[in-house]
Amino acid sequence: MDPVGNPYSPGAGLRPPELAGRTEDISNFETLLARAAAGRATQSVVLTGLRGVGKTVLLNDLADRARRRNWIVAQVEARVDANTKGASFRPMVARSLNQSLRQVTGRVGMRDKLRSALATFKSFSIKTDPSGGLALGIEVDPQGGRADTGSLELDLSELAFDLAESAAELGTGVVVLIDEMQELDGDELAAICTAVHQTGQRSAPFYVIGAGLPSLPGVLAAARSYAERLFTYRPIGPLDAEAARIAVTRPTETQQTEWEPAAVDIVVEASMGYPYFLQEFAKATWDYAPGPTIESDDARLGIQAGRDKLDAGFFASRWNRATPAERDYLRAMAEDGDGPSSSGEIARRLGKVSVQQVGPTRANLIHKGLVFAPEHGLVAYTVPGMAAFIARQVD
Numbered sequence: 001m002d003p004v005g006n007p008y009s010p011g012a013g014l015r016p017p018e019l020a021g022r023t024e025d026i027s028n029f030e031t032l033l034a035r036a037a038a039g040r041a042t043q044s045v046v047l048t049g050l051r052g053v054g055k056t057v058l059l060n061d062l063a064d065r066a067r068r069r070n071w072i073v074a075q076v077e078a079r080v081d082a083n084t085k086g087a088s089f090r091p092m093v094a095r096s097l098n099q100s101l102r103q104v105t106g107r108v109g110m111r112d113k114l115r116s117a118l119a120t121f122k123s124f125s126i127k128t129d130p131s132g133g134l135a136l137g138i139e140v141d142p143q144g145g146r147a148d149t150g151s152l153e154l155d156l157s158e159l160a161f162d163l164a165e166s167a168a169e170l171g172t173g174v175v176v177l178i179d180e181m182q183e184l185d186g187d188e189l190a191a192i193c194t195a196v197h198q199t200g201q202r203s204a205p206f207y208v209i210g211a212g213l214p215s216l217p218g219v220l221a222a223a224r225s226y227a228e229r230l231f232t233y234r235p236i237g238p239l240d241a242e243a244a245r246i247a248v249t250r251p252t253e254t255q256q257t258e259w260e261p262a263a264v265d266i267v268v269e270a271s272m273g274y275p276y277f278l279q280e281f282a283k284a285t286w287d288y289a290p291g292p293t294i295e296s297d298d299a300r301l302g303i304q305a306g307r308d309k310l311d312a313g314f315f316a317s318r319w320n321r322a323t324p325a326e327r328d329y330l331r332a333m334a335e336d337g338d339g340p341s342s343s344g345e346i347a348r349r350l351g352k353v354s355v356q357q358v359g360p361t362r363a364n365l366i367h368k369g370l371v372f373a374p375e376h377g378l379v380a381y382t383v384p385g386m387a388a389f390i391a392r393q394v395d
């Protein structure tokens, strides 16, 4: 059918035509917003899941909900890659807050507490970037002695408290959404924990919604031992069969096109419920289908084309980053399917006498983001379906 009308959206962080199967996370967040507005405390949240499971689009949806309710919202991505290298948390959060504060001020006008929160924000920003570029359009004098020590831990807590106090006066709160949170360094994570902890103790509505790989809870616990009690941890998994069917079928409902139930089954099964795979397979199926009904044969062709595309892109980009020794390690893991695998068992499979001998390879794979440690002594792939991809490799 006409690719121009293709509603599916495979990619990274691309809003799906139907955000399926996330009602519970969304309603939990709506409850957090409503409780905060009523002056009741709620825990901050950490969302964890594999690559392509839909963390970023969920986070974007939550951020939009908070913005629609006039919350002060900062949204940052802590990814360490060529484009953002060197960009630490402090300037990122200042830039994002600047935008939100200008919007909120434009909407509600200047109030006393808001003015003093803006003054605190200004000193936080000037300490971050003395040229003042991070507090553009915030026409207040900086508040000397507030959020300007240069220590992220002290400054972030003061800033969080002052912003939250002023938001509370407006019946809202402050939420900082952090994607790829596992990439933050230990000091940044510790500062975030302290800010959440201190504002919580003083009933100031400041919340952090973090998203990251399943290693994130461990990374947070290493930064602050009380982190396990500070956040509600929500694993974001593949969609169940019903939600996966909705993700596939609902986007065509308004397009005079219908999926044959058996064709939907084929796409849902091949994707294992993983949102990114669903989008990729449904998109390719649409392109193959002569229409107007999408049939099983279209789905079979679609998933074949979708798999080829995943093999050439999603999986190959990871496989190609691995050295020969790292590939051996990944191959040894594949015996356990999508895992997890025991590090000791992998060492044994590789013919090593001790787990230490393969320690550096494992560490490099973790550093490259190809595997993570779900628990001490275990490793797993960061992408679903990696074991099957490796089985298809012949080199």
Ligand SMILES: Nc1ncnc2c1ncn2[C@@H]1O[C@H](COP(=O)(O)OP(=O)(O)OP(=O)(O)O)[C@@H](O)[C@H]1O
Residues within 6 Å of the ligand: 009, 010, 011, 012, 013, 014, 015, 016, 017, 018, 019, 020, 021, 022, 049, 050, 051, 052, 053, 054, 055, 056, 057, 058, 247, 275, 276, 277, 278, 279
């Ligand atoms: N609930 C959902 N229903 C339907 N499609 C979804 C859903 N969530 C995500 N998607 C689709 O899945 C793909 C991956 O989403 P997203 O980039 O948010 O994943 P992610 O978990 O952030 O991945 P990564 O860890 O690589 O950043 C996108 O194409 C998106 O449109």
Ligand SMILES: [Mg+2]
Residues within 6 Å of the ligand: 012, 013, 055, 056, 057, 179
């Ligand atoms: Mg993401």
